[in-house]
Amino acid sequence: xxxxxxxxxxxxxxxxxxxxxxxxxxxxxxxxxxxxxxxxxxxxxxxxxxxxxxxxxxxxxxxxxxxxxxxxxxxxxxxxxxxxxxxxxxxxxxxxxxxxxxxxxxxxxxxxxxxxxxxxxxxxxxxxxxxxxxxxxxxxxxxxxxxxxxxxxxxxxxxxxxxxxxxxxxxxxxxxxxxxxxxxxxxxxxxxxxxxxxxxxxxxxxxxxxxxxxxx
Amino acid sequence: xxxxxxxxxxxxxxxxxxxxxxxxxxxxxxxxxxxxxxxxxxxxxxxxxxxxxxxxxxxxxxxxxxxxxxxxxxxxxxxxxxxxxxxxxxxxxxxxxxxxxxxxxxxxxxxxxxxxxxxxxxxxxxxxxxxxxxxxxxxxxxxxxxxxxxxxxxxxxxxxxxxxxxxxxxxxxxxxxxxxxxxxxxxxxxxxxxxxxxxxxxxxxxxxxxxxxxxxxxxxxxxxxxxxxxxxxxxxxxxxxxxxxx
Numbered sequence: 001x002x003x004x005x006x007x008x009x010x011x012x013x014x015x016x017x018x019x020x021x022x023x024x025x026x027x028x029x030x031x032x033x034x035x036x037x038x039x040x041x042x043x044x045x046x047x048x049x050x051x052x053x054x055x056x057x058x059x060x061x062x063x064x065x066x067x068x069x070x071x072x073x074x075x076x077x078x079x080x081x082x083x084x085x086x087x088x089x090x091x092x093x094x095x096x097x098x099x100x101x102x103x104x105x106x107x108x109x110x111x112x113x114x115x116x117x118x119x120x121x122x123x124x125x126x127x128x129x130x131x132x133x134x135x136x137x138x139x140x141x142x143x144x145x146x147x148x149x150x151x152x153x154x155x156x157x158x159x160x161x162x163x164x165x166x167x168x169x170x171x172x173x174x175x176x177x178x179x180x181x182x183x184x185x186x187x188x189x190x191x192x193x194x195x196x197x198x199x200x201x202x203x204x205x206x207x208x209x210x211x212x213x214x215x216x
Numbered sequence: 217x218x219x220x221x222x223x224x225x226x227x228x229x230x231x232x233x234x235x236x237x238x239x240x241x242x243x244x245x246x247x248x249x250x251x252x253x254x255x256x257x258x259x260x261x262x263x264x265x266x267x268x269x270x271x272x273x274x275x276x277x278x279x280x281x282x283x284x285x286x287x288x289x290x291x292x293x294x295x296x297x298x299x300x301x302x303x304x305x306x307x308x309x310x311x312x313x314x315x316x317x318x319x320x321x322x323x324x325x326x327x328x329x330x331x332x333x334x335x336x337x338x339x340x341x342x343x344x345x346x347x348x349x350x351x352x353x354x355x356x357x358x359x360x361x362x363x364x365x366x367x368x369x370x371x372x373x374x375x376x377x378x379x380x381x382x383x384x385x386x387x388x389x390x391x392x393x394x395x396x397x398x399x400x401x402x403x404x405x406x407x408x409x410x411x412x413x414x415x416x417x418x419x420x421x422x423x424x425x426x427x428x429x430x431x432x433x434x435x436x437x438x439x440x441x442x443x444x445x446x447x448x449x450x451x452x453x454x455x456x457x458x459x460x461x462x
Binding site for chain 1: 286290317372373
């Protein structure tokens with residue numbers, strides 16, 4: 001099969017081992033005539049517009065695709081988050097319910113303890129008052145005992161002085177009896193009478209003081 | 217043509233960027249702790265509570281027993297610091313010894329007692345420390361002010377009564393220098409020496425008497441402050457000696 005090449009104009013050119021007559025080459029293209037008038041430049045604007053719109057549409061498609069992907073991912077993430085939060089809320093709700101039950105029980109216990117505390121406080125005040133009243137009674141009894149002791153001591157002293165008075169008076173009586181029988185007055189009887197009178201006066205005064213003290 | 221393309225591109229970019237601003241963000245991690253970092257304020261003030269639940273008003277009061285040579289009387293006192301009590305002069309006067317008991321029945325030991333020369337006030341020092349004592353008010357009370365009296369009327373239970381300050385007046389007993397205050401708070405014998413407190417719990421006076429209209433009389437806190445600031449204003453309380461009959 002002979003090699004065939006084609007020129008720009010599409011005319012076949014024979015080359016190589018041919019046994020046909022030699023053909024002179026034909027020029028590829030005739031030069032344009034220089035006297036032909038030049039036309040307006042070709043209008044490429046519609047193609048450019050179409051290209052811009054194409055690029056914009058492709059860009060918009062990318063953007064929308066990206067947004068859609070993002071939104072799908074976000075929706076999925078939020079859905080998972082919502083599910084987790086729901087579970088947390090359920091757990092917290094259960095915990096709140098338990099705590100409310102515990103709180104109600106604790107509140108009831110607190111009310112009971114408050115009531116007991118109030119009762120205990122009242123009892124503390126009562127016991128302190130009872131102790132105070134017993135202390136008052138104790139001090140009153142102690143004062144009374146001291147007073148009775150002092151009265152007893154005073155009565156004993158009055159008794160002693162009255163006894164001294166009586167002894168002195170008996171002595172005077174004895175001396176007067178002797179003098180009456182013998183007809184002679186004993187020397188010193190006047191001094192004795194004065195001494196006994198003094199002793200008896202003291203005894204009488206002590207007796208009066210005692211009576212006055214007892215009568216108060 | 218190229219400008220229009222740039223305009224369209226820039227508009228598209230602007231719209232895209234603006235739309236990014238309204239896009240919902242991705243969710244954060246689920247919180248693991250829902251307890252607030254700042255604790256809520258307590259609903260109860262622990263300062264007003266004591267071990268036995270008694271309030272400070274009662275814990276500062278004491279019952280004073282004046283054991284005389286031939287008499288026995290009771291009055292009230294209150295702490296102004298852990299070891300110092302305030303009461304009336306006539307509560308501690310003419311005593312053989314004093315016996316003091318706290319609100320809960322504990323006995324405390326008296327180490328010294330002194331009385332004012334110009335007012336019906338006395339200071340008693342004790343060994344044990346009292347758990348509570350009020351602050352002295354900076355000013356005397358105004359008419360209409362609430363007054364709370366804590367004391368042992370008739371030597372009985374610790375009692376809290378409330379009234380209002382009526383007015384200041386001259387001392388009808390002539391035992392106090394300056395004016396005294398008249399209040400509607402009910403008191404009885406045995407309430408002498410009680411602290412009169414205002415609504416803030418501060419001492420505004422010391423009860424020392426009552427009149428026939430059941431109104432109580434207070435030594436004002438200004439007198440108490442003035443005397444406490446003067447070390448020479450108090451003299452030791454004299455004690456009586458039991459004398460034998462005859």
